[in-house]
Amino acid sequence: xxxxxxxxxxxxxVDLRALRRARGLTLTQTAQALGRSVGWLSQVERDKSExxxxxxxxxxxxxxxxxxxxxxxxxxxASEAGFVVRASARRPIGSxxxxxxxxxxxxxxxxxxxxxxxxxxxxxxxxxxxQRPTQEVGYLISGAxxxxxxxxxxxxxxxxxxxxxxxxxxxxxxxADPVVAIWVIAPPVY
Numbered sequence: 282x283x284x285x286x287x288x289x290x291x292x293x294x295v296d297l298r299a300l301r302r303a304r305g306l307t308l309t310q311t312a313q314a315l316g317r318s319v320g321w322l323s324q325v326e327r328d329k330s331e332x333x334x335x336x337x338x339x340x341x342x343x344x345x346x347x348x349x350x351x352x353x354x355x356x357x358x359a360s361e362a363g364f365v366v367r368a369s370a371r372r373p374i375g376s377x378x379x380x381x382x383x384x385x386x387x388x389x390x391x392x393x394x395x396x397x398x399x400x401x402x403x404x405x406x407x408x409x410x411x412q413r414p415t416q417e418v419g420y421l422i423s424g425a426x427x428x429x430x431x432x433x434x435x436x437x438x439x440x441x442x443x444x445x446x447x448x449x450x451x452x453x454x455x456x457a458d459p460v461v462a463i464w465v466i467a468p469p470v471y
Contacts, residue, residue: 404455420463421440
């Protein structure tokens with residue numbers, strides 16, 4: 282292992298493969314986009330080779346994910362690896378620029394779905410509609426959130442849930458308090 286690089290997750294290869302497959306990309310397409318060989322990428326996906334920081338940055342751009350999701354934040358004990366994610370070890374995902382702070386609750390991206398802890402900051406919203414080929418279910422733990430799904434605006438409160446099946450949506454927290462929700466997304470998009 283190279284000591285001049287940050288520690289990468291023991292599931293880096295699994296996560297990269299899941300990101301690639303979720304986007305319908307082949308090894309060849311991804312390797313070409315990264316300017317690397319198919320053999321090298323295959324080794325990285327099998328955790329046989331470790332990418333450089335530059336490689337990780339290029340992968341993050343290619344998959345449209347924050348580079349931080351590709352780094353380990355806290356090593357799990359062997360008995361918990363792949364099964365348990367401690368609150369202190371959650372990986373940040375997405376971009377907090379719109380006032381949304383997201384953390385991955387799933388141990389990695391290898392399942393058919395991902396579970397995300399989302400905090401919508403006070404008075405935050407997204408202007409543009411989001412539409413992706415996913416099925417999503419959300420559950421509000423606290424606060425009040427406005428969510429528009431397929432042109433219909435819904436006012437949600439703690440304990441309420443919603444489902445999105447590929448429809449265009451956007452959200453707004455019009456209150457002075459943060460809103461916390463759990464989202465399940467299939468297939469994984471991060």
